[in-house]
Amino acid sequence: LRQTTPVRYDETRGCWDIFRYEDVHRILKDPATFSSKRSLERGNTVTILTMDPPRHSQMRALVNKAFTPKMVNDLAPRIESITSELLAAVQGKGQMDMVHDLATPLPVIIIAELLGVPAEDRQLFKEWSDALVKGSADSSAEAFERVMMEKDKATKELGAYFAKIIGQRRSQPKDDLISVLLSAEIEGEKLSDEEILGFSILLLAAGNETTTNLITNSVRRLTEDLALQQQLRNDPTQIKNFIEEALRFYPPIQAVSRIATEDIQIGGKQIMAGEQVVNWVASANRDEAQFTDPNTFIIDRKPNNHLSFGFGIHFCLGAPLARLEGLHAIRAILERLQDIQLAPEANLEFIESPFVYGVKAFPI
Numbered sequence: 080l081r082q083t084t085p086v087r088y089d090e091t092r093g094c095w096d097i098f099r100y101e102d103v104h105r106i107l108k109d110p111a112t113f114s115s116k117r118s119l120e121r122g123n124t125v126t127i128l129t130m131d132p133p134r135h136s137q138m139r140a141l142v143n144k145a146f147t148p149k150m151v152n153d154l155a156p157r158i159e160s161i162t163s164e165l166l167a168a169v170q171g172k173g174q175m176d177m178v179h180d181l182a183t184p185l186p187v188i189i190i191a192e193l194l195g196v197p198a199e200d201r202q203l204f205k206e207w208s209d210a211l212v213k214g215s216a217d218s219s220a221e222a223f224e225r226v227m228m229e230k231d232k233a234t235k236e237l238g239a240y241f242a243k244i245i246g247q248r249r250s251q252p253k254d255d256l257i258s259v260l261l262s263a264e265i266e267g268e269k270l271s272d273e274e275i276l277g278f279s280i281l282l283l284a285a286g287n288e289t290t291t292n293l294i295t296n297s298v299r300r301l302t303e304d305l306a307l308q309q310q311l312r313n314d315p316t317q318i319k320n321f322i323e324e325a326l327r328f329y330p331p332i333q334a335v336s337r338i339a340t341e342d343i344q345i346g347g348k349q350i351m352a353g354e355q356v357v358n359w360v361a362s363a364n365r366d367e368a369q370f371t372d373p374n375t376f377i378i379d380r381k382p383n384n385h386l387s388f389g390f391g392i393h394f395c396l397g398a399p400l401a402r403l404e405g406l407h408a409i410r411a412i413l414e415r416l417q418d419i420q421l422a423p424e425a426n427l428e429f430i431e432s433p434f435v436y437g438v439k440a441f442p443i
């Protein structure tokens with residue numbers, strides 16, 4: 080597709096697909112011409128993800144204040160101890176499911192702790208965040224309606240839950256993200272309760288399944304290339320680079336979408352104002368015009384400017400956290416588990432979504 084139809088209109092879906100690195104990069108760099116605003120689907124709240132400047136710049140500056148590198152780095156010991164606990168629970172059994180036993184609970188626990196919600200509500204969080212990101216493989220109207228109703232329900236329940244916590248933190252601040260968000264201020268502007276609520280929900284929706292898939296996709300790579308697994312065991316300082324290359328090779332988010340605000344030419348094709356443009360990060364990451372030997376996994380690829388966290392003003396806010404979780408998870412897995420292999424009877428099933436890349440279970 081990159082060679083033959085790098086920019087194409089899909090009649091069935093009624094949108095443009097962009098496959099080349101250069102074009103995806105150019106579009107993400109230009110939020111004035113390619114807006115992130117969506118028509119407000121049911122179940123979707125307005126968050127920074129779907130805002131344009133100037134509102135996006137103000138809100139992003141406010142949440143950046145709460146989501147600082149220091150705050151993320153301070154989480155390192157917690158990430159380590161949770162990873163150890165989760166692995167200790169399955170140690171000695173000879174087999175585990177990477178998705179269920181480690182890659183799913185780790186990000187949920189971390190985000191719950193970050194926001195300051197009690198550990199006993201973890202399972203609720205998992206259910207709510209699953210419902211929020213759920214797509215339907217079945218394109219019938221009934222299936223769509225069912226998924227939308229589940230999203231509505233999860234958003235309402237989460238809303239009520241967070242409203243209570245926000246109220247509590249307003250009267251009695253603690254050392255957590257919600258308390259920091261309540262006090263964050265830029266040029267006299269503060270976040271409203273509704274904005275804090277929307278942001279908290281965004282963190283769950285944006286940060287959980289993506290990180291789960293980063294960890295599982297990375298472990299999958301280790302089982303596909305046993306020499307690579309040995310190389311990392313011999314030199315764990317390479318794990319950081321390995322995570323970057325795993326992000327490029329198996330991106331948890333395959334594409335990000337924009338709406339053209341004016342008529343514009345991309346790759347010789349005329350895109351009209353109001354049309355949807357789907358930017359295929361997964362294809363851009365394998366573009367031979369950008370990466371040497373794009374289909375080869377090269378741990379210390381330099382430069383490795385993949386687009387898996389997006390690019391430009393919407394660049395993933397949680398990237399440092401996701402990278403840290405990936406690093407600690409892979410390090411602990413290699414330390415604790417010898418000779419990791421995919422279970423012989425395993426039949427890998429992929430998550431049914433064109434935008435999410437990962438497997439439902441990964442028994443090792």
Ligand code: HEM
Pocket residue numbers: 115127128129139190281282285286287289290293330331332335336386387388389390392393394395396397398400401
């Ligand atoms: C934005 C991917 C983890 C929070 C994005 C975008 C991508 C992305 C591609 C840009 C979307 C766009 O341009 O429309 C990923 C991947 C992750 C990950 C692959 C894991 C490997 C996280 C985590 C959090 C998070 C752990 C928070 C705890 C956000 C937020 C935005 C965002 C808040 C919106 C930023 C903005 O609009 O200014 N992410 N993400 N993400 N991500 Fe992530």
